[in-house]
Amino acid sequence: MVTLKDIAQAAGVSAMTVSRVVNKVPSRVSEDTRRRILCLVDEMGYVPNSSARSLSSNSSHLIAIITGSLGNPLKYPYNALMTGGMTHYMQQKSYSALFYQATDYRAVTRQLRSWRVDGAVFLGLFDSDMRKLREDNSIPLVFTDSYSTIRQLNNVGIDDYKGGELAARHLLQNGHREIAFIGGNAEESPVVRNRLRGFRRALGQENVLLTDSSILSDDVDLNAIRRVLEKPIPPTAFFATADITALKLVKALHSLGIRVPRDCSVIGFDNLEQVEFSMPPLTTIAQDIDRKAELAADLVIRMIEDKTAPVQNIVLDVELVERESVRNLKA
Amino acid sequence: MVTLKDIAQAAGVSAMTVSRVVNKVPSRVSEDTRRRILCLVDEMGYVPNSSARSLSSNSSHLIAIITGSLGNPLKYPYNALMTGGMTHYMQQKSYSALFYQATDYRAVTRQLRSWRVDGAVFLGLFDSDMRKLREDNSIPLVFTDSYSTIRQLNNVGIDDYKGGELAARHLLQNGHREIAFIGGNAEESPVVRNRLRGFRRALGQENVLLTDSSILSDDVDLNAIRRVLEKPIPPTAFFATADITALKLVKALHSLGIRVPRDCSVIGFDNLEQVEFSMPPLTTIAQDIDRKAELAADLVIRMIEDKTAPVQNIVLDVELVERESVRNLKA
DNA sequence: GCTGATAGGTATATCGGTAACCTAACTTGC
DNA sequence: GCAAGTTAGGTTACCGATATACCTATCAGC
Numbered sequence: 001m002v003t004l005k006d007i008a009q010a011a012g013v014s015a016m017t018v019s020r021v022v023n024k025v026p027s028r029v030s031e032d033t034r035r036r037i038l039c040l041v042d043e044m045g046y047v048p049n050s051s052a053r054s055l056s057s058n059s060s061h062l063i064a065i066i067t068g069s070l071g072n073p074l075k076y077p078y079n080a081l082m083t084g085g086m087t088h089y090m091q092q093k094s095y096s097a098l099f100y101q102a103t104d105y106r107a108v109t110r111q112l113r114s115w116r117v118d119g120a121v122f123l124g125l126f127d128s129d130m131r132k133l134r135e136d137n138s139i140p141l142v143f144t145d146s147y148s149t150i151r152q153l154n155n156v157g158i159d160d161y162k163g164g165e166l167a168a169r170h171l172l173q174n175g176h177r178e179i180a181f182i183g184g185n186a187e188e189s190p191v192v193r194n195r196l197r198g199f200r201r202a203l204g205q206e207n208v209l210l211t212d213s214s215i216l217s218d219d220v221d222l223n224a225i226r227r228v229l230e231k232p233i234p235p236t237a238f239f240a241t242a243d244i245t246a247l248k249l250v251k252a253l254h255s256l257g258i259r260v261p262r263d264c265s266v267i268g269f270d271n272l273e274q275v276e277f278s279m280p281p282l283t284t285i286a287q288d289i290d291r292k293a294e295l296a297a298d299l300v301i302r303m304i305e306d307k308t309a310p311v312q313n314i315v316l317d318v319e320l321v322e323r324e325s326v327r328n329l330k331a
Numbered sequence: 332m333v334t335l336k337d338i339a340q341a342a343g344v345s346a347m348t349v350s351r352v353v354n355k356v357p358s359r360v361s362e363d364t365r366r367r368i369l370c371l372v373d374e375m376g377y378v379p380n381s382s383a384r385s386l387s388s389n390s391s392h393l394i395a396i397i398t399g400s401l402g403n404p405l406k407y408p409y410n411a412l413m414t415g416g417m418t419h420y421m422q423q424k425s426y427s428a429l430f431y432q433a434t435d436y437r438a439v440t441r442q443l444r445s446w447r448v449d450g451a452v453f454l455g456l457f458d459s460d461m462r463k464l465r466e467d468n469s470i471p472l473v474f475t476d477s478y479s480t481i482r483q484l485n486n487v488g489i490d491d492y493k494g495g496e497l498a499a500r501h502l503l504q505n506g507h508r509e510i511a512f513i514g515g516n517a518e519e520s521p522v523v524r525n526r527l528r529g530f531r532r533a534l535g536q537e538n539v540l541l542t543d544s545s546i547l548s549d550d551v552d553l554n555a556i557r558r559v560l561e562k563p564i565p566p567t568a569f570f571a572t573a574d575i576t577a578l579k580l581v582k583a584l585h586s587l588g589i590r591v592p593r594d595c596s597v598i599g600f601d602n603l604e605q606v607e608f609s610m611p612p613l614t615t616i617a618q619d620i621d622r623k624a625e626l627a628a629d630l631v632i633r634m635i636e637d638k639t640a641p642v643q644n645i646v647l648d649v650e651l652v653e654r655e656s657v658r659n660l661k662a
Numbered sequence: 663g664c665t666g667a668t669a670g671g672t673a674t675a676t677c678g679g680t681a682a683c684c685t686a687a688c689t690t691g692c
Numbered sequence: 693g694c695a696a697g698t699t700a701g702g703t704t705a706c707c708g709a710t711a712t713a714c715c716t717a718t719c720a721g722c
Contacts, residue, residue, distance in 0.1 A: 055707045084406060096431075116380060344672090
């Protein structure tokens with residue numbers, strides 16, 4: 001492998017001069033030698049050794065993307081879109097992305113340190129560990145969808161509360177007053193909790209109540225669904241906290257002989273590309289995942305490059321996308 | 332940050348001794364000092380610096396995963412599943428995955444060298460460049476879904492030809508004799524080419540012909556679809572070379588007032604999880620993406636750790652998964 | 663008592679860069 | 693004409709590990 005020294009020798013200068021040229025250090029090298037060196041670099045196929053660079057300059061140009069550790073995290077379209085989007089953006093800014101899966105903060109800390117990563121973005125929740133992560137690591141950390149009470153935490157999220165409200169209002173406007181909720185565990189996930197809160201609030205404004213017996217888990221259990229539908233006054237609509245869940249629900253309802261939206265309406269959350277191609281196309285609360293990914297990547301990089309950059313809590317807007325899975329009962 | 336030297340000092344031994352303990356070099360350190368050192372390592376939170384390690388040992392324990400460079404590569408479920416699956420497996424084997432997007436082989440070579448990556452897996456095609464990639468890089472390279480004529484190339488793929496045959500036979504068995512094909516460009520993609528060949532072959536065995544006018548591009552153009560359906564004898568079924576395409580097609584047909592499978596049948600390829608939740612659930616040719624990912628990851632790692640390991644061309648089987656998108660015309 | 667093997671270490675060079683400091687020649691202002 | 697500043701470099705000491713060679717007890721065997 002060609003090293004700095006090889007280029008230096010070939011050009012008849014010191015290694016430092018070559019280093020300066022390669023790193024575009026302004027005005028320390030004459031235009032003449034600069035061109036000569038660049039020519040040799042290209043000719044001999046020199047590529048800087050990032051490890052060596054990282055070791056001596058104390059900056060790796062590496063950013064970790066950290067997800068929870070259960071199975072294949074990119075199985076979920078949301079994670080895949082975020083990860084791919086961030087990687088793409090980082091590469092444009094000449095950073096490389098390193099993927100890690102981890103559950104506990106000690107493992108994360110070990111991983112971050114081993115490559116002396118410049119910064120990290122977290123997908124998913126390390127709620128109880130956030131404080132420790134901040135304490136143990138002096139590098140910029142960016143969380144996503146976190147509702148931590150710890151101040152001074154970089155975060156990129158969306159307005160989940162409003163998302164819940166929008167879903168509720170849309171259902172109400174279409175004449176639904178008996179409504180069920182299906183989603184992740186609100187106690188465990190602050191994201192779900194906020195969507196649920198907003199949802200309840202907007203329902204409450206029209207005196208519609210969401211009872212606990214109308215709240216289903218996102219594992220989409222056929223029996224549970226049947227039980228809800230057999231209530232004295234069965235729900236005419238479901239709000240699912242994720243499109244994936246909504247799609248599974250539509251399928252489950254169908255297998256019970258219930259048509260969406262004719263017999264029952266469904267509204268989802270996320271606006272994944274695939275819900276446009278489902279049958280029926282899903283009405284859903286849209287978040288801009290591409291933009292979220294870019295903002296998260298941009299935020300870590302800004303924090304890395306400018307140590308005085310202020311901590312940010314970015315909250316993106318959400319909006320209703322109307323398709324064909326909600327029936328208008330008033331019509 | 333805690334370094335080897337710090338531990339050495341605290342333990343009253345040389346750095347080399349600590350290095351041996353950390354790297355589990357067999358029997359050069361007494362059990363006594365070993366334990367003492369391990370204790371200190373844990374206590375002081377020592378994490379080896381991978382850059383330094385890579386520099387001096389000439390092995391980075393890093394594997395590159397390389398995809399094409401158009402936009403967000405993880406937008407496609409197939410890429411996401413492969414990438415996630417490989418990363419997961421690599422981490423278990425204590426390798427880290429580095430993601431890169433690239434189109435030309437020079438960029439790839441630069442990226443591989445800059446971190447002195449130990450090996451690389453390619454998702455997607457660098458067909459014309461494979462030879463150069465092999466020549467320029469002395470590290471193990473694993474390709475996926477490649478049909479290169481270059482011998483001595485590690486590859487993990489599936490039996491695309493058989494997949495095409497299975498699809499054709501299933502349609503024939505269900506009484507379809509007027510059939511259309513929708514998929515990527517067969518000239519550009521050897522994968523599509525082989526699926527198409529197998530498909531044609533099996534159709535031919537029953538004297539069914541697939542004319543060029545019944546072959547559509549995977550951009551799912553509504554006008555093109557309409558044109559095919561307005562032929563004197565319109566097709567009763569479509570074979571799509573990817574589930575994603577199949578789903579878009581179903582939606583397009585629906586928008587033309589054509590019901591699947593009542594008015595027209597569709598068969599896909601891949602068996603993505605989401606096609607089970609589409610309406611109708613999609614009949615498709617299944618490939619085991621999780622296993623493919625694991626085999627690809629396992630292959631690079633084997634090649635890295637055993638320089639004498641033989642080159643392999645792994646071909647995984649495919650199978651038909653019957654759901655509800657193909658109508659039996661004989662019934 | 664001497665040789666040789668083995669266990670349990672140490673010392674030093676090196677991997678490929680960069681930071682920080684040094685220097686010589688030339689320019690510029692006064 | 694000279695101090696001060698600029699330009700275009702070179703020198704040297706690391707960064708944090710590992711490879712390699714070398715050292716020193718201890719003990720068995722003859």
